[in-house]
Amino acid sequence: MNQARNLNRKDKQRPKNLDLRTVRLPVPALVSILHRASGAVLFLLLPVLLLGLQCSLNSAEHFAHIKEVAAQPFVKLLLLGVVWAFSHHFFAGLRHIAMDFQWGMELTTARLTAKLVLALGLLVTLLIGTALW
Amino acid sequence: MVKSHALRLWLAQRITGALMAIYALMVGSVLYVQHPTEYGTWKALFSTGWMRAATLVFVLSLVWHAWLGMHDILIDYVKPALAHRILKNLVVLSLAVYAVWSMRILWSI
Numbered sequence: 001m002n003q004a005r006n007l008n009r010k011d012k013q014r015p016k017n018l019d020l021r022t023v024r025l026p027v028p029a030l031v032s033i034l035h036r037a038s039g040a041v042l043f044l045l046l047p048v049l050l051l052g053l054q055c056s057l058n059s060a061e062h063f064a065h066i067k068e069v070a071a072q073p074f075v076k077l078l079l080l081g082v083v084w085a086f087s088h089h090f091f092a093g094l095r096h097i098a099m100d101f102q103w104g105m106e107l108t109t110a111r112l113t114a115k116l117v118l119a120l121g122l123l124v125t126l127l128i129g130t131a132l133w
Numbered sequence: 134m135v136k137s138h139a140l141r142l143w144l145a146q147r148i149t150g151a152l153m154a155i156y157a158l159m160v161g162s163v164l165y166v167q168h169p170t171e172y173g174t175w176k177a178l179f180s181t182g183w184m185r186a187a188t189l190v191f192v193l194s195l196v197w198h199a200w201l202g203m204h205d206i207l208i209d210y211v212k213p214a215l216a217h218r219i220l221k222n223l224v225v226l227s228l229a230v231y232a233v234w235s236m237r238i239l240w241s242i
Binding site: 036039040042043046047050053054056057059060063064086090093094096097100 | 147150151154157172173175176179195199202203205206224227231234235238242
């Protein structure tokens with residue numbers, strides 16, 4: 001009890017550095033926050049994606065219409081964002097499961113796999129993007 | 134069976150994630166091989182029994198997975214009790230609607 005209170009007081013005396021220009025986010029932290037952000041984005045876009053799927057399966061006319069809509073530059077960008085969010089979430093999730101099994105827990109390995117996740121997410125987005133357009 | 138509640142949630146998040154990963158790889162390869170860029174081939178793909186079953190598993194995994202993830206996000210960022218409860222209910226409600234909607238899409242083809 002006493003010890004906890006002391007620790008608390010110590011915490012308050014500790015210098016804080018909130019100058020964002022000098023704080024560097026470690027790569028694993030970046031991958032982690034992007035994992036969360038991409039998950040949230042995917043959740044928020046679910047109704048849009050479902051609407052697209054429904055239309056595309058409705059009739060030949062609707063299918064052609066969806067194709068037209070998807071060909072517009074803004075929609076293309078949005079879809080590319082969805083592809084990135086999904087692939088980043090995919091690879092970051094696999095890294096998470098690997099770490100659940102105690103694999104890649106050392107700092108150097110963890111940093112390396114974090115960079116790998118970032119790179120793979122972007123690479124898959126690039127590949128699918130060029131394949132589709 | 135797994136006893137701890139937290140452990141069960143953790144396990145559910147991993148298993149649903151793994152199931153969706155398998156689906157993504159499977160459907161990704163089918164799209165790559167078959168190129169269903171016309172309405173007929175696109176519709177035929179979703180009319181097959183295995184695709185419907187796999188997509189159903191995907192949708193159910195997605196709903197569960199999204200619920201666990203959004204739950205974590207709300208716990209971390211939305212502290213006021215009322216706002217927290219409203220948003221939580223909104224997430225549950227929308228996910229339930231998405232689940233029913235997906236099944237209607239799959240079985241009205």
